[in-house]
Amino acid sequence: MSDLLSKAQKVKAVATELGNKTTQQKDAALRLIAEQLRNNVKDIVEANQLDITNGKEKGFHESLIDRLIVNESRIHDMADALDQLTSLEDPIGEILESWERPNGLKINKVRVPLGVVGMIYEARPNVTVDAASLCLKTGNAVLLRGSSSALHSNKALVDVIHQALQKSDLPPDSVQLVEDTSRETASKLFKMNDYLDVLIPRGGKNLIQTVVEQSTVPVLETGAGNCHLFIDESADPEMAIPIVVNAKTQRPSVCNAIETVLVQKDWANKHLSSLTTALKDLDVELRGDERARNLDESIVPASAQDWETEFLDKILAVKVVESVEEAITHINKYGSKHSEGIVTTDDRHVVQFMNEVDAAALYHNASTRFTDGFEFGFGAEIGISTQKLHARGPMGLPALTSTKYLIYGEGQIK
């Protein structure tokens, strides 16, 4: 039998109480969770071993097994992240605006928790602790729904969280893990508007797409990044080439890595071969349009599909363009509105690029790899929003908050 409804009721029941806890109480609970994690390494690792063994039996890809692993060092990383979270400012209770109306009404706009956050994610047990801790810090109760392949690990981690919360001033029911990982239960989760204030998917494109399509609960969409760099005519190759190389190869599997480089034709005539040499030296496969291939025969032909693909691998599409206009048109057609960059010394092109490209983060003369809550200095990251409502780009703690208007009168009527 599904535990979905009972767990949803539990988090909903404590959300108001949790939302009114002080920063001190919340931070103390986070420290207790960190301590409990460090004290329970053995139990967690044992539970994780069951998931690893199952995963290997099922023939999971090596990279998937790697994501599943919770070892001593990763547990200490989780605990350290919890301790660091206590040093961040608590957004809850902040008075964002305050004004008085001519009729004497005093209006305060204050930050409040969202209430109950639903988190649906794939085989990364670290998300369990990460999501729970960010939600607790912002006074949100959280209903976690991880993957069946990480169920033993997730249960062990939530057990540890519950042990810590028992010793804290926060309601232990604030964090609940749905253990029924069936699709039917997920479908029900998507419709729990009476219990969830937001649903956040963390995982691959298919998961996010499913949630966006099926959820009636408001969704914070994160993830997919089909990112580009445009090298303008005036770009210094000594700056442009390292930026492209970094944005493609420093960690190809992440959303803020680039998938296509757009090269202005005159720059391409002079410098494309230096760029492709640098990339090929790092084993990057290049797929190009005809103009790029005319300049470098080692580039294989790009298919129409390639322009819209997030390779997440050492593959880069290469297109020679006439101008910044053509680059912008290409990006707005194929990009996923995540991170886009221009390398140029032409100020007018910078302005045009910044104004006309529709994306969360736009870079001038820097790698797109900086789109990240930590790199932005937020100290925490819920994910990178690729939607335009509520939060866009790297989301720090305020993305897990809403607002309330508090209006104080002396008998005013309309």
Added chain:
Amino acid sequence: MSDLLSKAQKVKAVATELGNKTTQQKDAALRLIAEQLRNNVKDIVEANQLDITNGKEKGFHESLIDRLIVNESRIHDMADALDQLTSLEDPIGEILESWERPNGLKINKVRVPLGVVGMIYEARPNVTVDAASLCLKTGNAVLLRGSSSALHSNKALVDVIHQALQKSDLPPDSVQLVEDTSRETASKLFKMNDYLDVLIPRGGKNLIQTVVEQSTVPVLETGAGNCHLFIDESADPEMAIPIVVNAKTQRPSVCNAIETVLVQKDWANKHLSSLTTALKDLDVELRGDERARNLDESIVPASAQDWETEFLDKILAVKVVESVEEAITHINKYGSKHSEGIVTTDDRHVVQFMNEVDAAALYHNASTRFTDGFEFGFGAEIGISTQKLHARGPMGLPALTSTKYLIYGEGQIK
């Protein structure tokens, strides 16, 4: 054949251009629309007559006919509202935050338009001009989908808008009206994630519910208000009674009117009859729980359904409660998270009410009727959000905006 896709393509095609127009250009266009409305009163009224005649033939309720009417005075009101809109601050381009990272990257967070706004609404032709003008002011292209019963009026109004935009610096395609008002077309509209950045329903509960359930495009939910006032033991009847009367009767058909009054038992023992007399004098039907009916026999029994009903009429549910705690529990169970009020002189109860009631606007000693963008001083209102993401409560122009991070470097790589 449906014109949905072609119209969606048109607005999408001009969204970037529109988004980069200056405040001056946008305000000039709004003034041109106002002028064109005033100069075309006759055509608009004639078109509207067709809708009115059709509506009467179909036996529409008088209140629905009233909403459909576009007469000379209402057209002048629309035009005046457009002129007023030009005096409001343009949120687009505002730098919300600006900081530098230790690696030298300069990050600006700036306000940008959402892009393309989808607006689906019922038989109120005034929404056509209202939605179009608020979107233009914020640099958003807009795809309008009104009701079939207002189609002639909507077409006439959009014709006038197009005539004005032709004379302006804004792309005339920025405002498009979908003329196919079939359900099938609406269903397609709900899935136009490639064209629409947000969908805003304006209308009754059923419309909003349908959009929330079916739309994969992010929705800005507005509307339903099951609002309460709680009269605490310490409330001065000379303040409490006028507030309840105002909140119920000043305009019963709107979302910020109250539907239930919760009365603390000791206050009820002393003053309930004064309250009910005042309400009955204004022809308000009272439906109460047993304790209320024991104090006033003229109160009819409330059904379980009544506590969750937005009457939008001169009907008020009355419940006697033990305490502020019971009031809060009732409100959080039945309320629609819109506007809730407490009348009291007890400061601790104010704090408790403000902290624990989950709603967009919370009032101490004032009528709930003030939940309104104009009453809040925003100068414009897109609607009143009852969701927690993006915008909560009365939405002014900033609710129609998103943000972009602009990052300036000198070759930084990660």
